[in-house]
Amino acid sequence: MTSKTRVVVIGAGLAGVTLARRLGELGTPALTLGDEEHRPYNRVLLAEVLAGRYGAEVIALPEPAGLLRGRVTGIDRAGRTVRCADGSVIAYDTLVLATGSNAVLPPLRGLFTPDHVLPEGVHAFRTMDDCLGLSKAVRPGARAVVIGGGLLGVSAARALAVRGAQVVLAQQSVRLMERQLDPAASALVRRHLEGLGVEVHTECRVRDVRSVGGAVRSVEMGDGYALGADLVVLACGVRPRVGLAREAGLEVGRGVLVDDELRTSDPHIRAVGDCAQHAGRVYGLAAPALEQAGALAELLAGDGTARYRGTRSLTRLTLTGSGGTFDPFDLAAFGETDPRPGDDVVQLADATRGTYRKVVVRDDRLVGGVLVGELGTVGALARAWEGAEPLPSDGGPLLHLLTQDGGS
Secondary structure, three states, X not given: OEEEEEEEEEXXXXXXXHHHHHHHHOOOOEEEEEOOOOOOEOHHHHHHHHHOOOOHHHHEOOOOOOEEEOOEEEEEOOOOEEEEOOOOEEEEEEEEEOOOEEEOOOOOEOOOOXXXXXXXXXXXXXXXXXXXXXXXXXXXXXXXXXXXXXXXXXXXXXXXXXXXXXXXXXXXXXXXXXXXXXXXXXXXXXXXXXXXXXXXXXXXXXXXXXXXXXXXXXXXXXXXXXXXXOEEEEOOOEXXXXXXXXXXXXXXXXXXXXXXXXXXXXXXXXXXXHHEEEOOEOOOOHHHHHHHHHHHHHHHXXXXXXXXXXXXXEEEEEEOOOOOOOOOEEEEEEEOOOOOOOOEEEEEEXXXXXXXXXEEEEOOEEEEEEEEOOOOOHHHHHHHHHHOOOOOOOOHHHHHHHHOOOOO
């Protein structure tokens, strides 16, 4: 079967679906190919599904017109077609790669069975299938080891604790969420998790996964100590899915290289979202994916002036309780949270309430901040940061931004 479609989008995640829907609104229909059997969904909220707060249907995204389920196996750039696993061939005028990213599987001994599959009880935490598999396996009292203490690992550990599991979180680096948070904010995250019964180990390397009869039984740490485990969650980061692009001969770094028009090294192929590398950056976050999709939709619909110049992205994590059992926990980080010599730093901390606010000012401009706890100031601070306007020299408005309770 051969069909003809002007725009073909590979990938039905947030970037691909947003692009397709926006193109439809602009009168430029697209065919979207997704390789997951589930409805498109908001991956950011998978931890809420795992925690039992939401059902899978709650985080579903509106489906764009022209969505087909199928796996693309190859791209013929000369013929401008894509091949699918079912044997079909689809022609394109413009192809958009929105292939996202895969979970990183760490090089641990025993991670795979002799049949090259993960042992029973070992789960990545990236897709809806991963989430539903974990949800089915977890039970009160289950021994769960989460490997990785970044944003995803912290979310997974808390969700499992909410479900009643006995959770150990193993982080190889010196603190939790080190890419986003400074030491003080990270310590508050750790205190919150430990308050839920999560056992947190930093500077801790896992080296071995031990299974019996194809099911996980324990993990061994770098110092030889073994932790009993009914569940192991791999939250070791993500890697852009660039296999199709590389096999097609496109220029690839960590992601598929794109310019300000989201154009790859082939002028008929664009890339957006987690798989794209723009100006040296692979974002792996929702906000840049949405901005890229919006800019590309305008371009493909005929606005020759639209460009993507990069995203000044804010990381926000809201860990809600389940049925009121646990207090919510919020944090946000943006820009440069570690000051350089000569920077001004304003910090407000309340140990009793578990709140922390810090901003970094350089040359009278807000260059970054981190907030934990009550986040009423996020909106106002983010706007001041995004605007990059000089702050008044008396510092009064900055203190007002730090202490006000509105604007988020």
